[in-house]
Amino acid sequence: MTETQRRLLLVAMPWLAMAGLLILWELACIVFDVPEILAPRPTRIFEVMVLRWDILLKYCLETLWTTAIGFVLAIGFGVLLGLAVGASPFVYSGLYPLLIAFNAVPKVAIVPILMIWLGVGALPAIITAFVISFFPIVVNVATGLATIEPEMRDVMRSLGASQWEILTKVGVPRAMPYLFASLKVAVTLAFIGSVISETVGGNRGIGFLMLSAGARNDSATTFAGLFAIAIMGVLMYAACALVERRMTRWAFRGEIVG
Amino acid sequence: MQASPGSPLVELRKVSLAYGSGPSRMLALEDATLDIAKGEFIAVVGPSGCGKSTLMKLVTGLLPPTGGEVRVHGQPVKGPIRGVGMAFQAPTLMPWRTTRDNILLPLEVVEPHKRRFRRNKAEYIERVEKLLASVGLGGFGDKFPWQLSGGMQQRSSLCRALVHEPEILMLDEPFGALDAFTREELWGVMQALWLERRFTAVLVTHDLREAVYLADTVYVMSRRPGRIVKVSKIELPRPRTLETTFTAEFVDIVHDLRERIHMEHA
Ligand SMILES: Nc1ncnc2c1ncn2[C@@H]1O[C@H](COP(=O)(O)OP(=O)(O)O)[C@@H](O)[C@H]1O
Numbered sequence: 334m335t336e337t338q339r340r341l342l343l344v345a346m347p348w349l350a351m352a353g354l355l356i357l358w359e360l361a362c363i364v365f366d367v368p369e370i371l372a373p374r375p376t377r378i379f380e381v382m383v384l385r386w387d388i389l390l391k392y393c394l395e396t397l398w399t400t401a402i403g404f405v406l407a408i409g410f411g412v413l414l415g416l417a418v419g420a421s422p423f424v425y426s427g428l429y430p431l432l433i434a435f436n437a438v439p440k441v442a443i444v445p446i447l448m449i450w451l452g453v454g455a456l457p458a459i460i461t462a463f464v465i466s467f468f469p470i471v472v473n474v475a476t477g478l479a480t481i482e483p484e485m486r487d488v489m490r491s492l493g494a495s496q497w498e499i500l501t502k503v504g505v506p507r508a509m510p511y512l513f514a515s516l517k518v519a520v521t522l523a524f525i526g527s528v529i530s531e532t533v534g535g536n537r538g539i540g541f542l543m544l545s546a547g548a549r550n551d552s553a554t555t556f557a558g559l560f561a562i563a564i565m566g567v568l569m570y571a572a573c574a575l576v577e578r579r580m581t582r583w584a585f586r587g588e589i590v591g
Numbered sequence: 592m593q594a595s596p597g598s599p600l601v602e603l604r605k606v607s608l609a610y611g612s613g614p615s616r617m618l619a620l621e622d623a624t625l626d627i628a629k630g631e632f633i634a635v636v637g638p639s640g641c642g643k644s645t646l647m648k649l650v651t652g653l654l655p656p657t658g659g660e661v662r663v664h665g666q667p668v669k670g671p672i673r674g675v676g677m678a679f680q681a682p683t684l685m686p687w688r689t690t691r692d693n694i695l696l697p698l699e700v701v702e703p704h705k706r707r708f709r710r711n712k713a714e715y716i717e718r719v720e721k722l723l724a725s726v727g728l729g730g731f732g733d734k735f736p737w738q739l740s741g742g743m744q745q746r747s748s749l750c751r752a753l754v755h756e757p758e759i760l761m762l763d764e765p766f767g768a769l770d771a772f773t774r775e776e777l778w779g780v781m782q783a784l785w786l787e788r789r790f791t792a793v794l795v796t797h798d799l800r801e802a803v804y805l806a807d808t809v810y811v812m813s814r815r816p817g818r819i820v821k822v823s824k825i826e827l828p829r830p831r832t833l834e835t836t837f838t839a840e841f842v843d844i845v846h847d848l849r850e851r852i853h854m855e856h857a
């Protein structure tokens with residue numbers, strides 16, 4: 334295998350794997366004669382996606398919006414809290430156990446409470462997306478700060494740098510790769526959050542579309558929604574990965590020129 | 592209190608340091624007493640773990656002593672003192688900054704440069720370029736540290752330690768991780784910088800030849816808890832060269848020091 338072939342194959346692999354999975358699924362449906370209401374064939378799902386693209390797109394965009402807003406809030410809040418937790422041992426020992434406890438609560442459980450407080454609509458979805466996705470951001474940013482090399486700290490201190498200068502000149506740049514690595518995880522979590530909220534009780538978004546299609550025994554549409562979520566998730570992940578490479582080239586030692 | 596003329600720049604009086612407390616308390620340095628004159632180049636040698644790095648942190652005020660007193664300019668040291676440059680065994684350069692920006696760092700932090708930094712950046716960049724050229728790194732300012740070899744990174748680290756023209760330079764085994772050729776070459780670079788600027792230097796090392804090559808005074812430390820067990824004035828003329836290291840005088844001094852250190856391991 335030549336080097337070019339190797340590269341081509343590497344690029345093609347994800348598509349081949351996906352195609353393989355879909356073909357397997359299609360064949361299984363045909364061979365075992367699975368009724369459509371249980372699991373529609375992929376070709377049927379794609380057919381629905383093409384036929385009802387306008388509706389799907391409308392609901393997708395609603396979900397995309399709530400997810401994006403929740404995600405941006407999570408970045409803002411997560412970075413601030415992460416900096417505080419990473420920079421101050423007092424904030425760390427005070428808040429870390431709380432954060433862990435909070436993270437252990439299944440977020441599905443809080444959606445009904447949010448609905449009682451905020452009613453149905455976009456707000457509960459935004460907040461669920463926010464609540465579910467800020468944790469990895471906090472942890473990563475705090476880790477980036479807390480793992481500053483002691484020698485680097487000594488260099489700064491011996492220069493007479495203030496805590497603030499150490500934070501801005503060493504801590505923040507050092508936490509950047511950690512932050513961007515967490516964004517990839519956080520954005521998928523944000524999606525899960527908003528879709529959960531829409532599914533538990535909402536009147537908008539792709540989760541709601543799936544729920545109502547399911548209630549009508551329209552499995553093909555439900556699965557089409559599922560596919561749409563997966564596609565959006567992958568796209569958002571890819572966007573975050575791209576930003577990561579652009580912003581923190583040094584962390585990859587220049588190896589990835591993206 | 593102002594230091595009287597002729598009094599040493601740095602004075603350590605029976606300085607001790609213990610890490611930890613309670614049962615895990617461990618004495619790392621015991622009753623260290625030494626004077627460093629302004630412009631003097633001293634070296635501290637001793638077995639690994641004997642408290643050499645600890646001694647350095649005490650002098651710079653990064654650590655408060657548990658006993659005794661450290662004075663700089665006749666003033667007791669109460670926190671990190673100003674006007675120090677530090678270089679360690681690891682270059683500790685910031686990978687997100689170019690070599691030039693790494694070396695500019697002290698100028699962004701230390702007064703009076705900090706105040707003047709924004710408006711006089713061109714002048715400071717020129718200063719950095721000159722310094723880079725003087726250590727043989729001319730033209731490498733735009734490279735990131737990870738694009739440089741270990742020796743080049745260590746040179747950059749020396750530049751960063753010196754760019755703000757500190758009164759005291761602290762070197763903690765700065766050449767320890769380099770190959771023998773690069774290391775000996777950097778001894779020459781270091782000596783040239785010192786001859787030109789005459790800063791006060793404290794070099795911590797476990798390489799006796801390095802200590803004798805560079806220092807005016809070599810202090811030998813015992814095993815933990817570290818005590819100073821021998822002081823050796825090196826009167827060899829400067830500039831010393833690699834040739835110097837093969838002279839009988841040089842070899843004798845190194846031999847004496849080695850004897851003393853071997854006693855520690857006996
Ligand atoms: N931060 C620390 N906490 C506890 N023990 C330490 C710490 N730093 C150094 N030590 C101990 O103090 C002793 C002296 O350390 P150090 O000054 O680094 O030695 P050297 O630089 O001569 O190798 C060692 O035994 C080391 O384990």
Ligand SMILES: [Mg+2]
Pocket residue numbers: 643644645763
């Ligand atoms: Mg050491």
